[in-house]
Amino acid sequence: KSFAPEHPLTLWYTQPAESWMEYSLPIGNGHMGACLFGGIEKDEIQFNEKTLWTGKPYAIGSRGKYMNFGSVYAEFEKSDTSDTVSHYTRYLDLETGVGGVQYTNSDGSTSYDRKYLASAPDSAVVALYKARGKEKLNVRFSLVPAKGLGNVTVKYGEEGSAAFSGMLDTLSFFANLQLVCSGRKAQMQKKDNCIEVKNADEVKLVFITEPSKKEFFERFKNVPHTWSNDKEVRFFASNYEEMCDISSYLEKQ
Numbered sequence: 001k002s003f004a005p006e007h008p009l010t011l012w013y014t015q016p017a018e019s020w021m022e023y024s025l026p027i028g029n030g031h032m033g034a035c036l037f038g039g040i041e042k043d044e045i046q047f048n049e050k051t052l053w054t055g056k057p058y059a060i061g062s063r064g065k066y067m068n069f070g071s072v073y074a075e076f077e078k079s080d081t082s083d084t085v086s087h088y089t090r091y092l093d094l095e096t097g098v099g100g101v102q103y104t105n106s107d108g109s110t111s112y113d114r115k116y117l118a119s120a121p122d123s124a125v126v127a128l129y130k131a132r133g134k135e136k137l138n139v140r141f142s143l144v145p146a147k148g149l150g151n152v153t154v155k156y157g158e159e160g161s162a163a164f165s166g167m168l169d170t171l172s173f174f175a176n177l178q179l180v181c182s183g184r185k186a187q188m189q190k191k192d193n194c195i196e197v198k199n200a201d202e203v204k205l206v207f208i209t210e211p212s213k214k215e216f217f218e219r220f221k222n223v224p225h226t227w228s229n230d231k232e233v234r235f236f237a238s239n240y241e242e243m244c245d246i247s248s249y250l251e252k253q
């Protein structure tokens with residue numbers, strides 16, 4: 001089946017991005033953003049934040065340099081390839097700011113869907129990975145700092161978290177990732193260099209660059225929540241009734 005965008009102002013492509021500059025799709029919320037690659041075997045969400053500059057105050061002859069922050073990688077176990085999947089589409093809706101990827105595996109038994117959004121109210125980049133059909137999501141997620149940030153160590157937590165922090169010439173930086181997976185037999189385990197998800201129907205991801213926003217992670221883990229791309233509803237539902245209202249709205253889209 002062919003892709004039918006919800007809105008006319010939508011960019012879409014039939015293969016993953018091969019390079020950042022020419023083909024990745026950008027999302028942003030004013031102070032942080034991400035570029036979407038849409039890989040099938042390995043997905044990359046490359047992220048940036050507007051204050052991440054080198055340089056010192058009053059430095060003569062040097063204005064500093066804007067730095068790459070890093071990437072979140074999702075490596076899929078026993079994945080198909082670009083040559084074997086069908087109905088692959090990578091898109092960016094310019095009206096809603098939602099990016100996405102959708103495709104069907106080689107034997108047609110499972111459809112995969114991803115959505116990405118940079119939320120201004122929550123100061124976060126969020127993503128949702130879904131599998132519908134015979135196969136489940138078996139994915140290794142890793143948080144990788146950019147090389148220009150120096151010797152930075154990523155710490156992985158037991159409950160699906162990953163974080164790193166450091167200091168440039170005058171500015172400190174902070175990055176924190178949280179995953180939540182769902183499914184009857186879904187499992188999530190910390191490894192030395194990744195978070196491993198097994199047998200999941202869905203994986204929700206939230207990424208922040210402000211330490212003051214860490215309380216969102218507790219809401220994200222413990223309060224009912226759902227995906228939203230509507231301007232009038234928040235990404236995080238504050239209670240079960242609100243979650244049902246948002247879910248009902250999304251089912252109609």
